[in-house]
Amino acid sequence: MCEGDEMNKIKLIYEGKAKKVYETDDPTLAIFEYKDSLTAFNAQKKDRMQGKGRLTNLISATFLKLLQDKDIPTHFVKLLDDNHQLVKRLKIIPLEVVVRNTSTGSLCKRLGVKEGLDLVPPLVEFYLKNDELGDPLVTEDHIRAFGFASKPQVEKMKELSLKVNEILHKYLSKKGIKLVDFKLEFGMDDEGNIFVADEISPDTCRFWDITSKERLDKDRFRKDLGNVLEAYEEIWRRIADWDKSCSAEYRANILVYLKEGVLDTQGKAVCSSLHSLGYDEVKNVRVGKYIKITLTSPSQEDAASRIKAMCEDLLVNDLIEEYSFELEEI
Ligand SMILES: Nc1ncnc2c1ncn2[C@@H]1O[C@H](COP(=O)(O)OP(=O)(O)O)[C@@H](O)[C@H]1O
Ligand SMILES: [Mg+2]
Incomplete structure (x- = not known):
């Protein structure tokens, strides 16, 4: 993406x-490759969605960078490309620390409380990261008794989680x-320093x-609500900072034309006018629209998917029209 990548993937660790x-070449750093796979309910439900890894990589990088700019220590070092980021190896x-501002999901199931209740102050919960046990909820006493983390670490994780909540909550509301x-x-x-990872x-x-x-999240997948990738795209669209130095300007030349077989009255009128002017060789005329759009976007791929969405949402009536477009960086 923005910067050249001198880092090499040496060996898959996990x-x-x-x-x-x-x-990587540097033992203090690791490269994350975000995959297109989606899992839920401790991987009992699985799927693959092309382009998902790119979105989670870009969104995660944006949030981690935002936190870092607000003095929250995170493992994020830099974005390498659409699917990779460089992080501190920790x-x-x-x-797993869960912060809840609104009741939903397993909390409602576990306690029989209604969904959508505002939780003020927010709830902080700890879960043991253990796939075999299904990541069970643990109390601070469990954490201490079994040495999952020390008391100061628990305090620090709680403090950082609540700060992260404040920053992200404010940012996302806008x-x-x-x-x-x-x-x-x-x-x-x-050295024992703690980072958000x-x-x-x-x-x-x-x-x-x-x-x-x-x-606008993985619940669409968990609950079979459909349009999972579109929801992730929507989050990326809303948070992406188009003024970033790595965004470029593109021009899209879009052609919209009537589908073959759809009566083109404008085309017919032009055809008969041409005939009346003596252009008898004209056999058929179809009239279309040419739309030129300039836009900024972090990548050519992103610009293409935005133009496609614009065509489908507004510019093209897909009952009777078809379209094609070319994109050029300007
Ligand atoms: N900075 C880091 N250094 C080393 N490992 C990390 C770091 N950040 C996260 N991890 C671990 O890397 C793995 C990331 O892969 P992921 O697909 O999320 O795994 P999982 O299926 O275990 O959730 C996780 O196990 C996570 O705990
Ligand atoms: Mg994980």
Whole structure:
């Protein structure tokens, strides 16, 4: 993407449900490759969606960078390309910290409480990171008794999680997104410093549209609501900062024309006018529209998918029209 990548993937260290983790030339750093796979309910439900890894990578990088700019220590180093980011290689604390602003999901199931209740102050929960046990909820006493983390580490994780919540909540509200809940992982470097690790994306957060309450996260996959990738795209569209130095300007030349077989009255009128002017060789005329759009976008691929969406949402009536377009960087 923005910067050249001198880092090399040396060896696959770990392949998880959503990412591959690679060793690099530098033992203190790792490369994350975000995969297109989607899993839910501890991987009992699985699917693959082309382009998902790119979106979770870009969204996660944006959030981690935002937190870093607000002095939250995170493992993020830099974005390498659409599917890779460079991170500090850490020793992961085997706990998942969940912050909840609104009741939903397993909380409602477990406690029989209604969905959509505002939780003020937010709830902070710890889960043991253990796939075989299905990531069970643990209390601070469990954490201490079994040495999953020390008391100061628990305090630090809680403090950072609540700060992350405040920052993301504020930031997302401005984009029309309600931060319902999210999961964080933490890791330590050799000196014992704690960093926010792993990812922050629609795979690990719940995002609702503020007004419609439409789900814009992995719940669409969990509950078979459809349009999973479109929801992730929507989050990326709302958070992407188009003024970033790595965004470029593109021109799209779009042609919209009537489908073969659809009566083209304008074309017919032009054809008969041409005939009356003596252009008897004209056999048929079809009239279409030419639309020129200039836009900024972080990548050519992104610009193409935005233009496609514009055509489908507004510019083209797909009952009677077809379209094609060319994109050029300007
Ligand atoms: N900075 C880091 N250094 C080393 N490992 C990390 C770091 N951040 C996250 N991890 C771990 O890397 C793995 C990422 O892959 P993922 O697909 O999320 O795995 P999982 O299926 O275990 O959730 C996770 O196990 C996560 O705990
Ligand atoms: Mg994971």
